Amino acid sequence: VTKNIASRQNAWFKRVREAIREHAEEIVIEGPKAVSDAIASGWTPIATITRGEEAAQSLPWNIEPVIFAPELFDALTETRSPQSIIGLFERPEARFAELLERRETVLIALDGVQDPGNVGTIVRLAAAFDAAGVALLPGCADAFGPKAIRASAGAILYVPVVNVTYDELLGCGLPLHAADTAGELCDPPSGEAVIVFGNEGAGVSDELIRAATLIAIPTSARVESLNVAASAAILLSRSFALRGQR
Amino acid sequence: VTKNIASRQNAWFKRVREAIREHAEEIVIEGPKAVSDAIASGWTPIATITRGEEAAQSLPWNIEPVIFAPELFDALTETRSPQSIIGLFERPEARFAELLERRETVLIALDGVQDPGNVGTIVRLAAAFDAAGVALLPGCADAFGPKAIRASAGAILYVPVVNVTYDELLGCGLPLHAADTAGELCDPPSGEAVIVFGNEGAGVSDELIRAATLIAIPTSARVESLNVAASAAILLSRSFALRGQR
Numbered sequence: 368v369t370k371n372i373a374s375r376q377n378a379w380f381k382r383v384r385e386a387i388r389e390h391a392e393e394i395v396i397e398g399p400k401a402v403s404d405a406i407a408s409g410w411t412p413i414a415t416i417t418r419g420e421e422a423a424q425s426l427p428w429n430i431e432p433v434i435f436a437p438e439l440f441d442a443l444t445e446t447r448s449p450q451s452i453i454g455l456f457e458r459p460e461a462r463f464a465e466l467l468e469r470r471e472t473v474l475i476a477l478d479g480v481q482d483p484g485n486v487g488t489i490v491r492l493a494a495a496f497d498a499a500g501v502a503l504l505p506g507c508a509d510a511f512g513p514k515a516i517r518a519s520a521g522a523i524l525y526v527p528v529v530n531v532t533y534d535e536l537l538g539c540g541l542p543l544h545a546a547d548t549a550g551e552l553c554d555p556p557s558g559e560a561v562i563v564f565g566n567e568g569a570g571v572s573d574e575l576i577r578a579a580t581l582i583a584i585p586t587s588a589r590v591e592s593l594n595v596a597a598s599a600a601i602l603l604s605r606s607f608a609l610r611g612q613r
Numbered sequence: 614v615t616k617n618i619a620s621r622q623n624a625w626f627k628r629v630r631e632a633i634r635e636h637a638e639e640i641v642i643e644g645p646k647a648v649s650d651a652i653a654s655g656w657t658p659i660a661t662i663t664r665g666e667e668a669a670q671s672l673p674w675n676i677e678p679v680i681f682a683p684e685l686f687d688a689l690t691e692t693r694s695p696q697s698i699i700g701l702f703e704r705p706e707a708r709f710a711e712l713l714e715r716r717e718t719v720l721i722a723l724d725g726v727q728d729p730g731n732v733g734t735i736v737r738l739a740a741a742f743d744a745a746g747v748a749l750l751p752g753c754a755d756a757f758g759p760k761a762i763r764a765s766a767g768a769i770l771y772v773p774v775v776n777v778t779y780d781e782l783l784g785c786g787l788p789l790h791a792a793d794t795a796g797e798l799c800d801p802p803s804g805e806a807v808i809v810f811g812n813e814g815a816g817v818s819d820e821l822i823r824a825a826t827l828i829a830i831p832t833s834a835r836v837e838s839l840n841v842a843a844s845a846a847i848l849l850s851r852s853f854a855l856r857g858q859r
Contacts, residue, residue: 597734598846
């Protein structure tokens with residue numbers, strides 16, 4: 368057992384810090400419940416890092432932990448629980464073609480959604496309303512960063528998320544719908560379609576607006592727009608209800 | 614003109630810092646657009662603090678600013694804009710009785726909603742779907758803290774928000790409805806009612822659950838619950854649509 372690691376020069380420390388900051392090929396999941404759920408979902412940890420020896424003794428699975436001294440562990444994460452652990456995982460890879468196969472429901476595309484909390488909340492909504500997955504266009508926050516993972520409340524473990532280009536989305540063969548205040552006050556599609564949600568300030572980009580059927584959500588005149596996650600909640604919930612009525 | 618204040622011992626600095634941290638009798642609004650909107654909404658600033666002299670020269674209104682040296686200003690706020698300003702205001706006071714007068718629409722009550730981003734987002738939804746106001750039960754984040762104000766996207770300026778006790782809510786004379794996964798899959802009321810949304814983890818407290826009609830939102834079996842702001846978006850949007858059909 369590698370225990371009581373206290374140096375910031377330690378290779379595991381550097382690797383986990385890199386995964387938290389950059390979330391490139393490797394990502395982290397924080398907390399015993401979340402790591403345990405990830406393993407139950409079929410994810411295999413590269414390493415499990417515990418905060419001290421006490422947390423190592425209570426691990427519910429049979430993986431040799433890497434034990435960090437509490438001070439070193441606390442330098443990595445905002446989680447301030449004495450029993451805490453971090454799982455280091457390979458970043459999951461889904462393919463856009465797989466998402467396009469589930470045509471009975473809608474596919475979500477996000478266009479420049481910058482706030483990781485919004486991206487994670489929409490991943491959670493994709494699970495709640497059984498969307499085929501989430502396609503991230505350029506300019507979106509990474510769905511595998513710590514804030515987005517927390518906001519997804521576990522849904523990141525099983526909702527397929529892919530990065531796509533505008534050309535890939537425009538050529539995907541499904542009709543595009545986009546949430547836009549200039550759209551019609553109509554129901555969203557219940558399947559066989561993409562629903563695009565846009566940037567927090569600028570909305571959906573012109574290129575997609577021109578190619579999409581625009582859907583507006585009825586509101587009072589007192590606001591200019593809704594928060595993007597609120598728009599997604601309303602349209603995806605309605606889409607799911609309509610699918611149930613088919 | 615009081616200009617180029619650079620000391621952390623300055624009385625205005627201490628007073629604004631207190632308002633940002635404690636948001637008790639005095640609160641702050643950050644950014645030229647938001648402060649300008651607040652003044653347009655009839656709020657009167659106690660003071661307008663600018664980041665340096667340049668920001669002071671571009672103020673669109675006729676109020677003598679308090680000019681902070683940029684370094685001192687930056688110690689107060691996360692806003693990192695060279696033209697930035699902060700408005701110090703008295704905390705607005707609404708009365709619960711006033712909110713109860715608008716019976717043609719629903720009143721929102723939040724029960725232990727801890728995250729200021731969720732409270733602010735729901736204030737924004739109250740504006741979007743023309744609710745009578747937002748009543749905060751014990752355990753809620755303050756709607757007048759900086760994070761909640763930002764999440765409200767300006768709606769905090771005109772949506773009435775009050776703190777209430779459980780007894781006040783239970784005795785308010787309107788039927789109570791609560792969002793709860795154990796409820797019926799039915800439509801929310803369109804008026805003459807309170808809709809309660811609960812804590813991020815524990816949901817609505819038992820005392821209110823016993824007194825309320827419980828409404829559930831149809832979801833797939835893949836999630837245990839929805840984010841509280843997502844639940845509010847879905848039920849308030851539906852309530853607003855039903856009111857339009859009356």
